Amino acid sequence: IEAHSYGTSNPLYSVILVFNSKILPDAKAEMEKYNVKVIEGNIIYKIVEDYEEWVKEVEESLKSDEFNKLTKPAIIKVLPNCLFRSSKPAICGVEVIYGTLKVKSYLMSEDGKRIGYVKEIKNHEQENIKEAKVGMQVPISIEGNIVLGKHVKENDILYVDIPENEVRMLIHQYNDRLRGDEKEALERFIELKRKLENNMFWGI
Numbered sequence: 001i002e003a004h005s006y007g008t009s010n011p012l013y014s015v016i017l018v019f020n021s022k023i024l025p026d027a028k029a030e031m032e033k034y035n036v037k038v039i040e041g042n043i044i045y046k047i048v049e050d051y052e053e054w055v056k057e058v059e060e061s062l063k064s065d066e067f068n069k070l071t072k073p074a075i076i077k078v079l080p081n082c083l084f085r086s087s088k089p090a091i092c093g094v095e096v097i098y099g100t101l102k103v104k105s106y107l108m109s110e111d112g113k114r115i116g117y118v119k120e121i122k123n124h125e126q127e128n129i130k131e132a133k134v135g136m137q138v139p140i141s142i143e144g145n146i147v148l149g150k151h152v153k154e155n156d157i158l159y160v161d162i163p164e165n166e167v168r169m170l171i172h173q174y175n176d177r178l179r180g181d182e183k184e185a186l187e188r189f190i191e192l193k194r195k196l197e198n199n200m201f202w203g204i
Helices: 002-007 025-033 044-069 164-172 180-197
Strands: 015-019 037-041 074-085 090-102 106-109 114-122 131-133 137-143 157-160
Touching: 002 015, 015 044, 037 044, 074 137, 074 180, 090 114, 090 157, 090 180, 157 180, 164 180
Parallel strands: 015 037
Antiparallel strands: 074 090, 074 157, 090 131, 090 137, 106 114, 106 157, 114 137
């Protein structure tokens, strides 16, 4: 119970090392109930090795979870002859030029105006998908106060608008997890934001 309590603040604390001892059935049931990791054995260095390996697995899992929650960089182009609905929501066809476009990502025009967020992405079978990667041409719906043909036009370039704190995390903590085209999208977005904000240190 104590290990579980510590684990609520840090999953790496939710573990018990057992050396050359038997675990009572009631205790084992409690460990399973609270999802406490148990590493046991009769060789102390093997227990330590197993513990270190478990720590690496948990840290990798935590890092992956955090990375997946971050806004992914992407640059898209509005395709010509693909303005399907003007507003509420606006629906158009786009091509992902760089990066990964994910549902719920906010979009920004080249002049820095936030135009809304990606409500839906569909594939060629008109099925909802969670993301579209570089090179894909897909219809998307945009929820926001925009009118296609007025605020957003054919061949316009749009950027995923990433919060500055997430930009810092992508640069300093997760840069090795980004594909080459995602890094390119991030670099171009940062360059644009620094120009618009007139701040050469934006995102650092």
